[in-house]
Amino acid sequence: MKNSPTYSTAGNARLFASLISITLLAAALSLALGPVNVAPGELLAALFGGDDGSAAARIVLYARLPRTAGCVLAGAALAVSGALTQSVLANPLAAPSTIGVNAGAGLAAALCCAAAPTAQALLPLAAFAGALGAALLVLLIARRAGASRITLVLAGVAVSNILAACVDAVVTFDADALNAYADFRIGSMANLTLPRLAAPAAVTAIALAAAFSLTNELDVLSLGGETAEGLGLRAGRMRVALLAAAAALAGAAVSFAGLLGFVGLISPHIVRRFTGDEARLLLPASALGGAALLLACDTASRTLFAPYELPVGISLALIGGPFFIWLLLRQRGGRTA
Amino acid sequence: MIELRGLCAGYRGREVLHGVSLRFEPGRVTVLCGPNGCGKSTLLKAALGIIPRTGGEAYIDGDEAGSLSRREIARRAAYMPQDRGAPSITVRRMALHGRFPYLGWPRRYSRADYDAAERALERADALEIAGDSLAELSGGQRQRAYLAMALAQDTANLLMDEPTAFLDAAHQLAVMDMARSLAGEGRAVALVLHDLCLALRRADTLAVLDGGRLLDCGAPQEVYERGAVRRAFGVEPRRVMTEDGWQYYYV
Numbered sequence: 001m002k003n004s005p006t007y008s009t010a011g012n013a014r015l016f017a018s019l020i021s022i023t024l025l026a027a028a029l030s031l032a033l034g035p036v037n038v039a040p041g042e043l044l045a046a047l048f049g050g051d052d053g054s055a056a057a058r059i060v061l062y063a064r065l066p067r068t069a070g071c072v073l074a075g076a077a078l079a080v081s082g083a084l085t086q087s088v089l090a091n092p093l094a095a096p097s098t099i100g101v102n103a104g105a106g107l108a109a110a111l112c113c114a115a116a117p118t119a120q121a122l123l124p125l126a127a128f129a130g131a132l133g134a135a136l137l138v139l140l141i142a143r144r145a146g147a148s149r150i151t152l153v154l155a156g157v158a159v160s161n162i163l164a165a166c167v168d169a170v171v172t173f174d175a176d177a178l179n180a181y182a183d184f185r186i187g188s189m190a191n192l193t194l195p196r197l198a199a200p201a202a203v204t205a206i207a208l209a210a211a212f213s214l215t216n217e218l219d220v221l222s223l224g225g226e227t228a229e230g231l232g233l234r235a236g237r238m239r240v241a242l243l244a245a246a247a248a249l250a251g252a253a254v255s256f257a258g259l260l261g262f263v264g265l266i267s268p269h270i271v272r273r274f275t276g277d278e279a280r281l282l283l284p285a286s287a288l289g290g291a292a293l294l295l296a297c298d299t300a301s302r303t304l305f306a307p308y309e310l311p312v313g314i315s316l317a318l319i320g321g322p323f324f325i326w327l328l329l330r331q332r333g334g335r336t337a
Numbered sequence: 338m339i340e341l342r343g344l345c346a347g348y349r350g351r352e353v354l355h356g357v358s359l360r361f362e363p364g365r366v367t368v369l370c371g372p373n374g375c376g377k378s379t380l381l382k383a384a385l386g387i388i389p390r391t392g393g394e395a396y397i398d399g400d401e402a403g404s405l406s407r408r409e410i411a412r413r414a415a416y417m418p419q420d421r422g423a424p425s426i427t428v429r430r431m432a433l434h435g436r437f438p439y440l441g442w443p444r445r446y447s448r449a450d451y452d453a454a455e456r457a458l459e460r461a462d463a464l465e466i467a468g469d470s471l472a473e474l475s476g477g478q479r480q481r482a483y484l485a486m487a488l489a490q491d492t493a494n495l496l497m498d499e500p501t502a503f504l505d506a507a508h509q510l511a512v513m514d515m516a517r518s519l520a521g522e523g524r525a526v527a528l529v530l531h532d533l534c535l536a537l538r539r540a541d542t543l544a545v546l547d548g549g550r551l552l553d554c555g556a557p558q559e560v561y562e563r564g565a566v567r568r569a570f571g572v573e574p575r576r577v578m579t580e581d582g583w584q585y586y587y588v
Contacts, residue, residue, distance in 0.1 A: 232411030
């Protein structure tokens, strides 16, 4: 059975129409469902009428909207980051964590928890700096070795292992840091506010704009380094630039959401089944798919065991994982590479 | 026109090419042949500055390659590498990326680029696979997709590494006919070929490389008669005169 991606313009339009509807539906459910369910009319009134003093409006605007926005932001950023790393490294197992993003953010967060346990406001900043710092270290090492795909992956694995050992050392010496760090490691959308999302949203917007303007470069790179050079593209330099954008996206997301690496791995694979590898389709579709997936998992983690709440990182692995395996089994005989 | 003077190049400090002087002339199909590892692919890559040179000079349409940007080189010479990726993108999109060296701001292909890609698809006999994904094609179809991309690049020079690999007899001949017709338009065409008999039969100029040095270069018949093929490969094809000219074969 041939599992062909949609190649016609009409097919693409249908694909994006369905992706947008799914994401909007997931966002609406994320706003409406919870310990208190909000009716559709009340939801619309709160969203468009603002704070009219009603309980429903307050729940929607102050408890749920930041969380929904956070899911959209983190899901889109991590999924595009994953799509970029997978395409640039030509490696289906690649994810933001492959280039050291998670390890860097983790170490910075662990250090922050140990050194300044009371200054939780610092944690997002530290995590972002750590993610970007580790990724730049990986890219620098790989660049000096020629920036081929395999040196990039190997440099990422080496740096990640060193940083993970450092995290273990920190939490061994300072056991109190372990509790705070554990929350960050699993990843959670609790306790978000809209102002806290402003800085990550700005970084995400800039990095997304950069990535979306480089879709032709991404396609050309995927034809192989020598073909890319033959078409006039400096392959090594462009790989580093695209991975830097991927690191900024993932860093912005983990800074407020914690280490939600799995979205970045599976969302691009799910949408790739419909878009193929063409970056101008793959990147926006990944953004929508990642947002929808994270919204769905976060809503489930709030509602399944209400009034208890599961950190979204756990429900993502427990729902996203089997869903992904189901997709793999269904496409048996489809894509081979 | 590509002119190499004493070209030296290699990988990681190991020199593979030791001072080759050679010209790819407009209107001619130049075929490079030689035993495995003799530096044929290295020569193409070094000529276009895709790998750094360790010595010598390379001129592309009169300008030293080192003084040209990668983009400018890509507008003068198309290069089809031996190692060809197969991501899941359509052949049509791929041919369009042949226009990549001409892409300006905003980063969108123009109507003219789409037209050029369509013409290239037609000429490479790739129209019927234009809507298919590169990842799902056979080796021969994939080759045609890469050929379409090189044609869309619309350059005065075309350098192709093993363009006939994986192809059946009919498609091998089609590639050689294509090379001839491109040369007929005044382009300089350089091919690396493994099939010695095909090279001897269809080249305008045959360059025989051995151990990173140019052993002989000239009309195939003369190169053969001077014994360069035997010296490079250690075997000698035989030949017989037919009404289609010299035909070469192995025993």
